[in-house]
Amino acid sequence: MSALPQLKLLVNLALIDDEVADKEKKYITNIGLANGLSEQDVAYLLNQNHEVIIPQGLTGDQKFDYLFSLVQLMKIDERLYKEEIKYCSQVAAKLGYQQEVMFELMLKVSTAMKKGEIASLKELTSSYLLK
Secondary structure: OOOOHHHHHHHHHHHOOOOOHHHHHHHHHHHHHHHHOHHHHHHHHOOOOOOOOOOOOOOHHHHHHHHHHHHHEEEEEEEOHHHHHHHHHHHHHHOOOOHHHHHHHHHHOOOOOOOHHHHHHHHHHOEEOOO
8 A cells, every 4th residue: 555645644744833844854754765755756745735535445553553653753853732633633533543542642652662562552552443
């Protein structure tokens, strides 16, 4: 599955405060590069807002990855804005999560997490997926 929808969600989040910080740009660029996009492709995406579109048929793991990457990006500059939290909560709901999942993620997500910590968090957040 293409990483483009996920990158667009990340760009929207980064643009909420009207400025994409260097750490945010690097985070988004790294995800793009890891998924086969060029730096130029990512730079083009960073210059515009995008419609919030959640692809159909995402697996539970993919939904978690979308939400996890959003929360990591939100926390990367060590400042949380009300608008960012609201945006992430809206995306969580569109992904099929109860919005309360954001409280768990905001408390437990950091920019440097070990695989075991991420796996535990994935298991915890799965209980917030609406059936």
